[in-house]
Amino acid sequence: MRANMPALAAGRRHSVGRRWDGTVLAVGNNAAGECRVGQWEDVVAVAAGNVHTAANTGRSHTVGLRSDGTVLATGWNGDGQCDVGAWRDVTAVAAGWRRTLGLLANGTVLAAGRNSEGQCDVRSWREMVALSCGDWHSVGVRADGCALAAGNNRRGQCAVGNWRDLTAVAAGYLHTVALRRDGRVLATGDRSTGACDVDEWEDAVALAAGSYHTVGATASGRVLAAGDNSHGQCNVGDWQDIVAVAAGSTHTLGLRANGTVVSAGNNASCQCDANSWSGIQVPRARV
DSSP states (O other): OOOSOOOEEEOSSEEEEEBTTSOEEEEEOOTTSTTOOTTOOSEEEEEEOOOOTTSSSOOOEEEEEETTSOEEEEEOOTTSTTOOTTOOSEEEEEEETTEEEEEETTSOEEEEEOOTTSTTOOTTOOSEEEEEEOSSEEEEEETTSOEEEEEOOTTSTTOOTTOOSEEEEEEOSSEEEEEETTSOEEEEEOOTTSTTOOTTOOSEEEEEEOSSEEEEEETTSOEEEEEOOTTSTTOOTTOOSEEEEEEOSSEEEEEETTSOEEEEEOOTTSTTTTTTOOOBOOOSSOO
């Protein structure tokens, strides 16, 4: 049985939410059709392609996993990142810049989209249980709690070979963070923005990585944030009763236990206009 499937996703300029009935909501920039999810049904998880703020266009895509293991995609498809219609038996999805990953029930991984930096070189991965996409790198957690990474490693964002006892992983632009079973958080990659300043975090149950910031939800329902705050994306200290988080390039989303959403950060494209949402699927249990 799938558990804790992502009900919130944040791209550079848009946000996506999965409601309890399997329908999907989206707000924000729709220039490439990334918000055209109104007809989607029977969706159990969502993912949104993200790009760092220096990327040339900000065009993005949205991915949805259906309960039958098939995958939906809409938005920018310049590198074939939306060519997932033939995928079957998928149990989880992740979306990055120009790229989509799918986790199969047998623990192997599918990839579609840009591979110029080797970020789609994941076909040899086995026994995977979780995936995440950064801009130019991909990371995953194996059933034994170890991590794997592929793609650009110029800032050490793929240096995860020594990590153990993990339950989740999240990839940003030039950094990677991971959640350990004991609630502590690990980080590697570019430390100049502060996004890796998570060594003191404790009791975390969920993680998300934006382009230059990192967000975590604690067992008590509070939210932690580190990194770039130039748009207020880290102004989450007063949030309460949060059960899941999502981080876009310069904005942050939080899911309350009652199925409503709070947001912080850049709203230039109305990507934070998710505060009116209700009925977003709440995780059955914390990770």
